[in-house]
Amino acid sequence: MSVDTTLPVLTPDDFASDQDVRWCPGCGDYSILKQMKVALAAIGVPREQTVFVSGIGCSSRFPYYMNTYGIHSIHGRAPAVATGLKVSRPELSVWVITGDGDALSIGGNHLMHAIRRNLDINIILFNNRIYGLTKGQYSPTSVLGQVTKSTPMGVVDNPLSPLSVAIGCEATFVARSVDVYAKHLVDTLQRAAAHKGTSFVEVYQNCSVFNDGAWDYATDKSSKSDTVLELTHGKPLIFGANKDKGIRLNGTLPEVVTLGQGVREDDLLFHDAHTPEPTLAYLLSRMRQPDFPEPIGVFRDVQAPCYEDGIARQIDDARQARGPGDLQRLFASGETWTVE
Amino acid sequence: MATTTGPSKSVVELSSATVRFCGDSGDGMQLAGSQMTLTSALVGNDVATFPDFPAEIRAPRGKKFGVSGFQIHFASKDIYTPGDQVDALVAMNPAALVTNLTDLVPGGVLIVNADEFNKNNLRLAECATNPLEDNSLANYQLFSVDMTRLTRAAVEDLGLGVKESDRCRNFFAMGLVFWLYDRPLEPTLRYIDDKFGKKPAIAEANRRALTAGYNYGETTDAFVSQYRVEKAKLPAGKYKNITGNQATAYGLLAAANRSGCELFFAGYPITPASDILHELSRHKNFGVRTFQAEDEIAAVTSLIGAAYGGAMAVTASSGPGIALKAEGAALAVMTELPLIIINVQRGGPSTGLPTKTEQADLLQAMFGRNGECPLAILAPRSPADCFEIVQEAWEIAVNFMTPVMVLSDGYLANGSEPWRIPDVSTLSKIAVEHPPGPQNGSLFYPYLRNEKLARPWAIPGTPGLMHRIGGIEKQDKTGSISYDPKNHQHMVDTRANKIAGIAQHLPLQTVDGPERGRLLVLSWGGTYGACQTAVRDALERGLSVAHCHLRYLNPLPRNLGEILRSYDRVLVPELNRGQLRLLVRSEFLVDCQGLNKVQGKPFTVKELSRQIDQMLG
Ligand SMILES: Cc1ncc(C[n+]2csc(CCOP(=O)(O)OP(=O)(O)O)c2C)c(N)n1
Numbered sequence: 001m002s003v004d005t006t007l008p009v010l011t012p013d014d015f016a017s018d019q020d021v022r023w024c025p026g027c028g029d030y031s032i033l034k035q036m037k038v039a040l041a042a043i044g045v046p047r048e049q050t051v052f053v054s055g056i057g058c059s060s061r062f063p064y065y066m067n068t069y070g071i072h073s074i075h076g077r078a079p080a081v082a083t084g085l086k087v088s089r090p091e092l093s094v095w096v097i098t099g100d101g102d103a104l105s106i107g108g109n110h111l112m113h114a115i116r117r118n119l120d121i122n123i124i125l126f127n128n129r130i131y132g133l134t135k136g137q138y139s140p141t142s143v144l145g146q147v148t149k150s151t152p153m154g155v156v157d158n159p160l161s162p163l164s165v166a167i168g169c170e171a172t173f174v175a176r177s178v179d180v181y182a183k184h185l186v187d188t189l190q191r192a193a194a195h196k197g198t199s200f201v202e203v204y205q206n207c208s209v210f211n212d213g214a215w216d217y218a219t220d221k222s223s224k225s226d227t228v229l230e231l232t233h234g235k236p237l238i239f240g241a242n243k244d245k246g247i248r249l250n251g252t253l254p255e256v257v258t259l260g261q262g263v264r265e266d267d268l269l270f271h272d273a274h275t276p277e278p279t280l281a282y283l284l285s286r287m288r289q290p291d292f293p294e295p296i297g298v299f300r301d302v303q304a305p306c307y308e309d310g311i312a313r314q315i316d317d318a319r320q321a322r323g324p325g326d327l328q329r330l331f332a333s334g335e336t337w338t339v340e
Numbered sequence: 341m342a343t344t345t346g347p348s349k350s351v352v353e354l355s356s357a358t359v360r361f362c363g364d365s366g367d368g369m370q371l372a373g374s375q376m377t378l379t380s381a382l383v384g385n386d387v388a389t390f391p392d393f394p395a396e397i398r399a400p401r402g403k404k405f406g407v408s409g410f411q412i413h414f415a416s417k418d419i420y421t422p423g424d425q426v427d428a429l430v431a432m433n434p435a436a437l438v439t440n441l442t443d444l445v446p447g448g449v450l451i452v453n454a455d456e457f458n459k460n461n462l463r464l465a466e467c468a469t470n471p472l473e474d475n476s477l478a479n480y481q482l483f484s485v486d487m488t489r490l491t492r493a494a495v496e497d498l499g500l501g502v503k504e505s506d507r508c509r510n511f512f513a514m515g516l517v518f519w520l521y522d523r524p525l526e527p528t529l530r531y532i533d534d535k536f537g538k539k540p541a542i543a544e545a546n547r548r549a550l551t552a553g554y555n556y557g558e559t560t561d562a563f564v565s566q567y568r569v570e571k572a573k574l575p576a577g578k579y580k581n582i583t584g585n586q587a588t589a590y591g592l593l594a595a596a597n598r599s600g601c602e603l604f605f606a607g608y609p610i611t612p613a614s615d616i617l618h619e620l621s622r623h624k625n626f627g628v629r630t631f632q633a634e635d636e637i638a639a640v641t642s643l644i645g646a647a648y649g650g651a652m653a654v655t656a657s658s659g660p661g662i663a664l665k666a667e668g669a670a671l672a673v674m675t676e677l678p679l680i681i682i683n684v685q686r687g688g689p690s691t692g693l694p695t696k697t698e699q700a701d702l703l704q705a706m707f708g709r710n711g712e713c714p715l716a717i718l719a720p721r722s723p724a725d726c727f728e729i730v731q732e733a734w735e736i737a738v739n740f741m742t743p744v745m746v747l748s749d750g751y752l753a754n755g756s757e758p759w760r761i762p763d764v765s766t767l768s769k770i771a772v773e774h775p776p777g778p779q780n781g782s783l784f785y786p787y788l789r790n791e792k793l794a795r796p797w798a799i800p801g802t803p804g805l806m807h808r809i810g811g812i813e814k815q816d817k818t819g820s821i822s823y824d825p826k827n828h829q830h831m832v833d834t835r836a837n838k839i840a841g842i843a844q845h846l847p848l849q850t851v852d853g854p855e856r857g858r859l860l861v862l863s864w865g866g867t868y869g870a871c872q873t874a875v876r877d878a879l880e881r882g883l884s885v886a887h888c889h890l891r892y893l894n895p896l897p898r899n900l901g902e903i904l905r906s907y908d909r910v911l912v913p914e915l916n917r918g919q920l921r922l923l924v925r926s927e928f929l930v931d932c933q934g935l936n937k938v939q940g941k942p943f944t945v946k947e948l949s950r951q952i953d954q955m956l957g
Contacts (some may be wrong), residue, residue: 017808019820053645056811063808064821069800070856071648072810073673076639080633084642085800087629088604088651092800113634166583241357311629318624323625327597328764331590336580336761337382339571 010320017048017067023058026208031057032126033065035182040068048065051091053082053287055107057099058133059205061125076107079114079123083307086119092306093193095124101131104140104160115169115198117307122192122199126179128207129199129214136210148210162202163285164298167278172197174281174299178204180219184230184296191298197306218296227289231297236268239293247292254283256292273301349558351484356415358423359517359570361510363453364401364728365394365408366457368510372430372480374756375514375531379523379590380414381581381758384571387414388869390422390755402464404435414521420869421721422755424944430513430521431486432456432845434465441477450480451516453509455488483562487512487553494552495545504542508549510542515553522568525537525554527554562838574758576592582759584723584752585612588682589619591730592654593626594762598708599770602654606631606639611685611694612750613656627676628805636661641679647677648809650774650799650868652734656682658750659701660691663708669743671770672711673835675785675809676742678737679841680730686747687940696940697750699865705745705895712832714839716740717894719747720804721868726752729891735770740842741794749915751942752866761803773797778804792845793838812838840895849897853879853886859955861933864890867913867943874948883956893920896927909955911935913948 015037023029032234054060055076060115062071067305073081078096086094096114096304103111103125114123124135130148131137137150145154166174173195179189186205205217229239238246238259246259246268257263270281281300288294292293292296319325361372381387390411397407413423428449431437435458444450457472458840464709467786471477471485474520491512492505496599501546510610511528528550536543582590588659596603600725605628621630629651633639638659657665662683672679684702687693705717720729725750733744775796776786786807787795798805807819815822816831851860853875863871875887888903902922912921913935915919935951937943 017806030553044498046803047806048801051648051800054810062809066808069648069806070808070810071644071675073641073644073813074667074811077668078498080638080641081645082649083631083633083638084606084651084653085643085645085649087631088602088640088646088653089649089800092649109634110638112462113638120772311631314625315627315629319627324627325593325597326592327626330579330593330623330626331761331764332580334580335378335382335530336578337384337577338573339384339576 010041010044010047014068014129015040017065019064021167021329022061022064026206028128028205028207029126030063031182032185032203032205034064035185036066037191039186040177041195042097042186043092043190043193043321044203046162049091050095051085052095053078053085053098054097055099055102056133057131059099059100060096060102061235062097067145075100075107077110078102078182080109082121083114083119086121087308087311090120090312091274094121096121098123099129099132100129100141100162101139104162104165110167112136112169113315115166115171118197118304119308120170120196120306122201124189124192124203126205127162127202128205128211130211132210134206146317161285161288163200166200167285167300169280170278171200171300172299172304174201174285174297175199176202176204176299178215178218178296179206181296191301195301197304200284218294227293229295231271231273231284231291231295231299233271233273236270238265240267247287254287255309269279273298276302303315342444347760349563352567354689355417355570357411357417357427357521357567358411358413358425359430359521360406360411360426360430360440360443361410361430361513361517362409362836363510364435364436365399365406365935366401367408367432368507369408369410369432370877372510373412375528376517376523377412377756378581379518379527380412381579382527383523385414385416385569386419386572386574386758386868387412387581387756388419388422389413389704389756390751393695402435402461404431404439404465406655407436407439407743409436409440410715414569414570417729418572419941421942422874424946428517430510432519434461434467434471437471438465438467444480444548448475448480449520449586451483451485451513451802453487453513454484454485456481480850485516485556488528488799490556491549494548498541498545500541500545505545509546511546512550515550516556516557517553519557520563520566521564525550534946545565546588555675568762576761578722579758581756581762582722582724582727583615583754583756584726584748585615585684587621587724587759588656588730589746591727592620593623593628593885594727594764594767595731595734595770596626596628596652596729598731599652599738599765599772601772603628604631604643604646604653605629605652606633606642606653606655606662606806607657608633608636608639610658610660610661612686613658613661613682615753616656616682616684635826636664638667640665642679643674643679644668644672647672648675648798648800654680654682654685658684658686659688659704662701666730667707670711670713670743670813671707672743673713674811676835677739677809678734678797680732680737680744680746682746682748684733684753685747687938692949693940695750697866697942698915698938699747699749699867699940702864702893702916702919703922705747714836714894715840716742716744716842717747718891719865719893720752721865721889721891723755723757726750729758733769736842738770738772738797740792740838741797743841747865749866774799774802777802777806785817787814787817789816789834793834793841843895843898846892846895846897848899849890849903851875851886851888851903854884855886856906857884857886858908859883859885859952860904860910861885861887862890862904862910862912862920862924862949863887863951864893864914867915870943870945870948871913874952876947878952883952885952885956890920901928901930902953904928909933911951911955913951915942
């Protein structure tokens, strides 16, 4: 008797759950949901091996809409929930879905520790630079001066760069994409999934109700070639509609230069996603509009040991050294005495 | 060896004795106490201990607030407490003497390190005159011993510095007490080999100091008699001395073994719970995955992930940490996942008295979460009982798909007693079911309930059972998000009924003493020993009193109301301001009187006896 070992081919639709999707019309989350289904279908991990874990926020409703296993947890704690799951079930494919408020404000501590432990999980941060679910307060990524419900006179705290935070924690895979860049996003998600270790992906996401147009400069067809720079490993940093602008290092600082006027391609900064040193990735994460084009794509992709493997290895080592746990022997260890 | 020569002085037989070592927090008093405990247990006594230490790691030397003590009660009969009063006190300096003397019985043995009673130390201890000289100790058998000088002399030629030599003084004190109570030195000598084997000079110094102390008792004329406490008649079996925290860790390993689940333990260090994490971390070969989380919130939420994945997920903390875990505990209640949250209670509120015991988190356990959020609550009654209670907790958790809170306390966690080692082969299985996958194409309902109202524990990796859980209200059966008012009422009621229903599966509550009478003493948790001793004592004196001790606090045993109504009066002694009393009154409309103490210390038997006598007088 022959056994069919081929996996059933999954389509994006197979990943749709039976729940109504209830985001606002025009929300960037729809596109991310769609591209995630496309990416997962292509990756080919069985649905039952995939778990989505989220915190709280509009974006964190995501697990309900995926026909996989899922946990919609509490505000900011998704990385910790994912840690417990991944440590006890390393074979599962674990995705953390979080928002800028969820990940960087209330959950900052957990995010930092999940990243530095380098669990083999994928963290996807939907950045709309606002608190959506609580209806429009500023978030840790909102820009200075931004007027929101809780800052009628403008934001006075400095915004965080999610990628700088992740790189500061020495994330082994760091990337950025944009909700409406369908193909780029699918590709980025697939590369994140392929990475062994924590993948941290920031996705620029439009909140059509409370922060509409925050990323217009990156999505507007007329401006995006000047405001966005697509990173490719081993390639120089070039951008602009005519591919005539580049980034050059001046000492330790980047500067925008125009090719041709005494500047050759070789003078430009070349992207190296695989260098063990996080300095270059950090420098790229600091490039911000309006002074610089904002890089998208993979900033950093390096190998490092994973936390859950370390734990599993210690268990193996302990078993090698001492044999499997024997309760009776353990209980009778140390000083004992017998009462007749 | 001194121990083999046998006693040369007169020997007084005692049925029990209580000894306390006290000194500076750096003097090694905890070690002295635990060695004395171990040795007493090994000679066959029943033992109960009370380690008591300051929150400061190394308080300034000589000050009263830096005194660390360890009390051991050992007996030839069953005992349940570390003893109210001390028969023999070892004080390593004036501060230790003045802070501990009130607990020494009149005529009791008082051994002091006379070398430390100098001007400076007397000043630090706020003594106007030297108690060794001002006749204030006339009521005690005072043995003023130059321990520093004698210890230095014993280790003289080993090439140690003064500091290192002086660090052996606790072994001298131990040796002397071991002689006084006719205990063998061998277990401590083995300990020294084990602990200091890699530092031969230190090992030798400690050996010599120990022996010197022993020989000092034997040879000086100061001590005229030795004491002896015979073996206790404990049930037959193999024993070891165990602390509550160690018993908790062992119980968790046993529960994982009995249920076939992988143990996942997450914690964030906090006194007095940390030892559970330490103990489990040493046993990786049992497959236990320990996770020192970044904070208590991460610890409890990591359990949600681990439990969803099918692991036996456990965390332990103390009051402040449990406060942080509240939101995560509520998510576990909402997602109906089995996990164990251990609260080793300490003095509160806030940071409170980190190294002292209290029972004041019962209401936090009951109500310290938002919404209608019931979970099961259990409390161990003695150090060894921690072993049983966490296994029961896990059985309830998986049977009912609920988080279970275990209320231990600092007194149980650090205290120790003989533990009869169970025969592992006789431990029954704890049945755990994970649905295998959809049967003949039927739909999977993640919130379909069984007769216990538990939902199925379907785990990732199982084809066809994909489902989502979370903190938003779910429609019963399907698990879809639901804001339907009727469904919410139904779910709130169902979660409450599920917890209440656990009572049907718990043993009926029993009492110690007559089934009806004038007074019932109702207790829970770590006060068991003192209450038990006081009630038995009152019964022997012919009083109409019984003792009812609760292990199950939520739900309460189903016959408790009946029991409460069988006595004229009810006394609820607690190390809080009346938390169980509040619950019992509101639940059963039975009046109760409280005996409440919040001093960071356990009850003495005398305090309870006095109250019982007063209420029956
Ligand atoms: C402990 C706690 N505090 C506050 C909230 C309220 N809350 C829900 S979502 C949210 C902010 C979410 O913002 P973000 O992470 O940016 O997600 P978005 O809704 O924009 O996708 C807040 C403050 C909560 N649910 N829990």
